[in-house]
Amino acid sequence: MQYFLTEEQKTIKDLARKIAEERILPVRAQLDEKEEFPWSIMKDIADSDLFRIFVPAEYEGLGYGCLELCLALEELSRACSGVAISFAVSALGSYTLIDYGSETLKRKYLPDIASGKKLAAFALTEPTAGSDASAIRTTAEKVAGGYLINGTKQFITNGGEAAVYTIIALTDKSKGTRGASAFIVDKDTPGFTFGKKEKKLGIRASATRELVFQNCLVPEENLISRPGMGFIMAMKLLDKSRPSVGAQAVGIAQGALEAAYDYTQQRVQFGQPLILQPVVQNMLADMALQVEAARSLVYAAARNVDSGKDYTESSAMAKVFASDVAMRVTTDAVQLCGGAGYMKDYPVEKMMRDAKITQIYEGSNQVLRSIIASELRKRKAANK
Numbered sequence: 001m002q003y004f005l006t007e008e009q010k011t012i013k014d015l016a017r018k019i020a021e022e023r024i025l026p027v028r029a030q031l032d033e034k035e036e037f038p039w040s041i042m043k044d045i046a047d048s049d050l051f052r053i054f055v056p057a058e059y060e061g062l063g064y065g066c067l068e069l070c071l072a073l074e075e076l077s078r079a080c081s082g083v084a085i086s087f088a089v090s091a092l093g094s095y096t097l098i099d100y101g102s103e104t105l106k107r108k109y110l111p112d113i114a115s116g117k118k119l120a121a122f123a124l125t126e127p128t129a130g131s132d133a134s135a136i137r138t139t140a141e142k143v144a145g146g147y148l149i150n151g152t153k154q155f156i157t158n159g160g161e162a163a164v165y166t167i168i169a170l171t172d173k174s175k176g177t178r179g180a181s182a183f184i185v186d187k188d189t190p191g192f193t194f195g196k197k198e199k200k201l202g203i204r205a206s207a208t209r210e211l212v213f214q215n216c217l218v219p220e221e222n223l224i225s226r227p228g229m230g231f232i233m234a235m236k237l238l239d240k241s242r243p244s245v246g247a248q249a250v251g252i253a254q255g256a257l258e259a260a261y262d263y264t265q266q267r268v269q270f271g272q273p274l275i276l277q278p279v280v281q282n283m284l285a286d287m288a289l290q291v292e293a294a295r296s297l298v299y300a301a302a303r304n305v306d307s308g309k310d311y312t313e314s315s316a317m318a319k320v321f322a323s324d325v326a327m328r329v330t331t332d333a334v335q336l337c338g339g340a341g342y343m344k345d346y347p348v349e350k351m352m353r354d355a356k357i358t359q360i361y362e363g364s365n366q367v368l369r370s371i372i373a374s375e376l377r378k379r380k381a382a383n384k
């Protein structure tokens, strides 16, 4: 399939594939087993300038868009999506700052994120607020010298590893979502600590922790945009970043398809390689078809984001479709590898575990299906 990528886009893809094959593949099983944060691979990614993809050129980035980030993520996820997400969340943690932050804040934080010296994270979810993000309880009270933050964020990727956190907190509890605001918080701010590191089914190389704020004083200039804009900015950020989750899913599915192909080609049963069985060929063909359809939708959604036009629906579609494909394709890959596929000596059981999260985070697939349905209703009402 031709995707008409530019030479620069192909270079990004090749660079990410090189890191994936030379640096991630040899250690992915160990990272998964030991739940080890991949700091040395983050350094390789930084040295290859891939963190610069999503940062504008004025702040030492390369100023590329969503499609370029998706291309890099797909390749990294083909090897290990736990590593890929640790990289991707730096973009998630930076977008609000990039799109709405003051010049001072951008100059202070973005060059170090672009160089990979500092990782970023994004914190919206709380124990009481998952799919219903409007139920957050973390508060940011205006006091002399800034805002005093109190509350707990849950399930935060890169928590404890990132140096820079974009967090959403209520500056006016009486206004509900209109009273939420976004702040940049440095890791070493007094009153900011980390809770337990979660033990997970998949993406085990990534770190997921609680963030705990107890009278954490953040300077006023760390407020992004205006008070009350936090929820709106968070929703826009998620719309922008969902194709990246789709790309992660496509990478996982591609890796599983290739592993299943290789296995069925070399495994002999009934006197011939499994791949010669028509039923096996049908399964591989269906897997390939689904991966390609998901890739097409993800690239189209990423291009939509880069066009700046309304992308809520296309981003949700790409994330839902690609993550459902990743779950099906990885499950079929385990099936095609038989008992071996169930063992940790083969990569497909890890891919199946890793695929699951893509259906859950950045808006669960059920919630996103309701967003797609609501966009359908809007289109119908507008006769479009």
Ligand SMILES: Cc1cc2nc3c(=O)[nH]c(=O)nc-3n(C[C@H](O)[C@H](O)[C@H](O)COP(=O)(O)OP(=O)(O)OC[C@H]3O[C@@H](n4cnc5c(N)ncnc54)[C@H](O)[C@@H]3O)c2cc1C
Pocket (backbone or CB within 6 Å): 089, 122, 123, 124, 125, 129, 130, 131, 132, 154, 155, 156, 157, 158, 200, 208, 357, 360, 361, 362, 363, 364, 365, 366, 367, 370
């Ligand atoms: C590994 C991991 C990393 C994460 N990283 C981050 C991060 O970096 N930053 C961050 O802010 N958050 C992060 N999250 C949080 C993630 O976005 C939430 O887990 C997700 O939005 C779902 O929320 P929940 O877990 O509270 O599930 P719930 O909201 O409790 O939902 C439980 C189930 O009910 C379904 N459901 C809920 N509401 C509806 C509805 N209206 N209609 C139909 N079904 C519904 C859901 O689809 C789900 O199946 C992470 C989560 C995980 C597991």
